[in-house]
Amino acid sequence: MKNVKFLGLPPALIAGLIAICLAAMYTGALSEDLAGAFAIMLSIGVIFNEIGKRIPIWNTYIGGGLVLAFLGSSALVYFKAIPEKYVTLMNWATEDVNFLTFFIVILITGSILGLERKLLLRSMAGYIPAILGGVAGAGLIGAIFGLMFGISPADVMIKYVLPIMGGGNGAGAVPLSQIYEKTTGEPAATYYSFAITILTIANIFAIITAGILNGIGKKQPQLTGDGKTLMRKSDEIEVQKEDVKLSMIDYGGALLLALSFYALGRLFSEVLLPSVFGVQIHTFAYMIIFVVIANATGIIPTYVRKAATVLQSFFTKNMILIIMVGVGIDTDLGELAAAITFSNVVMAFVIVVGAILGSAVVGYLVGFYPIDSAVTAGLCMANRGGSGDLAVLGAAERMDLISYAQLSSRLGGGLVLVIASIIFGMFL
Known part of the structure; x- marks a missing residue:
């Protein structure tokens, strides 16, 4: 694991960063602005991307980590695993801020x-x-x-x-x-x-x-x-x-x-x-x-x-x-x-x-x-x-x-x- 990196960062460091961002989201402490939206989206994206890149067959023929990031994010919203105000925030960043x-x-x-x-x-x-x-x-x-x-x-x-x-x-x-x-x-x-x-x-x-x-x-x-x-x-x-x-x-x-x-x-x-x-x-x-x-x-x-x-x-x-x-x-x-x-x-x-x-x-x-x-x-x-x-x-x-x-x-x-x-x- 010494040379393994996730988004260019060592595993322990990126795990800590993602944990901080998610904790701020679930406690409601994270700001409802572009910085807050990107913090959530990058954290979720990295998790699904790294998982998707390692699933056999899926990573070769179905689109790998990026497709899992797309489908996984949609599933999180469907099952209400993300607080509604932050779902609205991410939609705002993608569509309103464009x-x-x-x-x-x-x-x-x-x-x-x-x-x-x-x-x-x-x-x-x-x-x-x-x-x-x-x-x-x-x-x-x-x-x-x-x-x-x-x-x-x-x-x-x-x-x-x-x-x-x-x-x-x-x-x-x-x-x-x-x-x-x-x-x-x-x-x-x-x-x-x-x-x-x-x-x-x-x-x-x-x-x-x-x-x-x-x-x-x-x-x-x-x-x-x-x-x-x-x-x-x-x-x-x-x-x-x-x-x-x-x-x-x-x-x-x-x-x-x-x-x-x-x-x-x-x-x-x-x-x-x-x-x-x-x-x-x-x-x-x-x-x-x-x-x-x-x-x-x-x-x-x-x-x-x-x-x-x-x-x-x-x-x-x-x-x-x-x-x-x-x-x-x-x-x-x-x-x-x-x-x-x-x-x-x-x-x-x-x-x-x-x-x-x-x-x-x-x-x-x-x-x-x-x-x-x-x-x-x-x-x-x-x-x-x-x-x-x-x-x-x-x-x-x-x-x-x-x-x-x-x-x-x-x-x-x-x-x-x-x-x-x-x-x-x-x-x-």
């Missing part, structure tokens, strides 16, 4: 600026076809299995495929329900209540299958890359290695850079160009486009790009525990259990599998590794948006692919809304 957005902003900037320019442009060019391949695969497999339950292909697309592949809740289920209301004249809630149910079930499958794909990739390394790029034969692109020495102030510049790209994305999505051809463009979609342009044109100094990737790595390895606990806290196991019927579970599962197969096949055809394409262009379409992306990438150990995941949730979700407008008009 640490989730801050986390994604750092990851997007670092992951894109860390890619070689030619490799970045090549991979972006083939990504939309891979997304559409995932949607087509989900629709085809869903339609086949829908016939087993007496569900028509049109209903499969409207009630199951579109909500699951729509980019999450806010970017998918909500606007889909509004399109439904506008098309049919029925209340949006009629569509939304079922859409969010089937999406929630699919989100669980997306996280679990991400862990399974990661396990397959470890057994069959020819199906996957290094977890940082989608492109096969990326080693054929000559990359100039530069020895860059960073100072602490460089990380401050990288942080300002990331936040400025986010501000630019907000400026376009909220004021300058909120929609294109009637399709709402999300802040993160704009942000990705601008960071890609900045990387491709070479206007960002090398040392700043390096600092951004190091900053991203810090968040990926440490702050991800806070995110996984926050996502788990927000997942109601009771509602999920009540919504589980045999047909719903089967349909959600096969649609997720269809998304995996479709995106893997098309991804391979455009030059991607099939597993990495399936995780990003497939599973990151079939989850609950931003938080789902992080859970999926965490389970798949591919957090460096966050930019592609966000393209799935944002631009891919926009494509699904266009498809939905056509399908709703034809069949409703």
Whole structure:
């Protein structure tokens, strides 16, 4: 045990720190602010993460510690093992303060600026076809299995495929329900209540299958890359290695850079160009486009790009525990259990599998590794948006692919809304 560390700390020391944080929580002494929320979330996250990393089969195929942190946190809330005021506090930190957005902003900037320019442009060019391949695969497999339950292909697309592949809740289920209301004249809630149910079930499958794909990739390394790029034969692109020495102030510049790209994305999505051809463009979609342009044109100094990737790595390895606990806290196991019927579970599962197969096949055809394409262009379409992306990438150990995941949730979700407008008009 001499060389064993948990979150970089010796076992006895971290056990004492966690005990202090939990004692402060259960006695009510812990403050109800961001510091208090992070103290609880890191403590819970470390416990479940370390347990999950050591459970056979689970640690290889189901997603390991991060998935257990997600499910374990949800179970603690369901069984009321955490005082209600601190559950509210953690939800506040994740959603109201929106640490989730801050986390994604750092990851997007670092992951894109860390890619070689030619490799970045090549991979972006083939990504939309891979997304559409995932949607087509989900629709085809869903339609086949829908016939087993007496569900028509049109209903499969409207009630199951579109909500699951729509980019999450806010970017998918909500606007889909509004399109439904506008098309049919029925209340949006009629569509939304079922859409969010089937999406929630699919989100669980997306996280679990991400862990399974990661396990397959470890057994069959020819199906996957290094977890940082989608492109096969990326080693054929000559990359100039530069020895860059960073100072602490460089990380401050990288942080300002990331936040400025986010501000630019907000400026376009909220004021300058909120929609294109009637399709709402999300802040993160704009942000990705601008960071890609900045990387491709070479206007960002090398040392700043390096600092951004190091900053991203810090968040990926440490702050991800806070995110996984926050996502788990927000997942109601009771509602999920009540919504589980045999047909719903089967349909959600096969649609997720269809998304995996479709995106893997098309991804391979455009030059991607099939597993990495399936995780990003497939599973990151079939989850609950931003938080789902992080859970999926965490389970798949591919957090460096966050930019592609966000393209799935944002631009891919926009494509699904266009498809939905056509399908709703034809069949409703």
